[in-house]
Amino acid sequence: MTNPIGVFDSGYGGLTILTELKNKLPNHDFLYLGDNARTPYGTRSFEVVYEFTLQAVEYLFSQGCELVILACNTASAKALRSIQQNVLPLKYPEKRVLGVIRPSSEIIGNYSKTKNIGIFATEGTVKSESYLIEIEKFFPEIMVTQHACPIWVPLIENSIHETLGGKWFVENDIKLLLAKNSKIDTILLACTHYPLLAKIIQEILPENVNLISQGQIVAKSLVDYLQRHQEINDKCSKNSKIEFLTTENHLDFDKKASQFFSEIVSSKTVRLG
């Protein structure tokens, strides 16, 4: 691979985005990096998420990526803007970093009839208020109600989300969100890990509530971006190859990654920072 598109997440969650990127851009090469050794990011401070995310982005740049997607809402909320505004112009003027919050915010309002949207996200994403700010720009008439689910990522990373105990936590958070605003008819899973819970959530949610995952939205937005920025698209290598990097043990990553990704994964361990 010469110039793959970099895809970064704090752990496995970004694989739910990569699945859709690969479907929409089957010829492009991708290099996935999961910072599994330091996950979760959702409960970490702004400064730490920024530092870890920048290390990951710079690592992907060093591997030939001209374009990196932060397939992590927490990293997008806490690090994207600073990287775009302060780091790229000075150090990497030719390279690009994109996130997942903007594409989701641009479209989510179209799903709601009641104009009441619920957001499930990590504590960090909720506290950043990025979704409130971004959705307001595109759908000022929509009421957005957020709910942080700090336990969901550890449940998923440790493969206990399908146990009775795991489901109890999921159900409890659903009830808490809907108790905050009973008019919600659309919920965005604003953490890339959460699509792994989609089936369980769907079983618990009232039938009139739409459940939206970000993968297809982000993939469509990237296709549009590459069409509008042919100069970036031309730099991306296209041999239909996907490679995986993790900051944890690569054998553990390969085993668990298969829950999140449809193909056999064979990763390498790398150190960041």
Ligand code: DGL
């Ligand atoms: N998957 C990441 C997100 O979309 C966060 C998970 C974590 O807390 O590390 O927000």
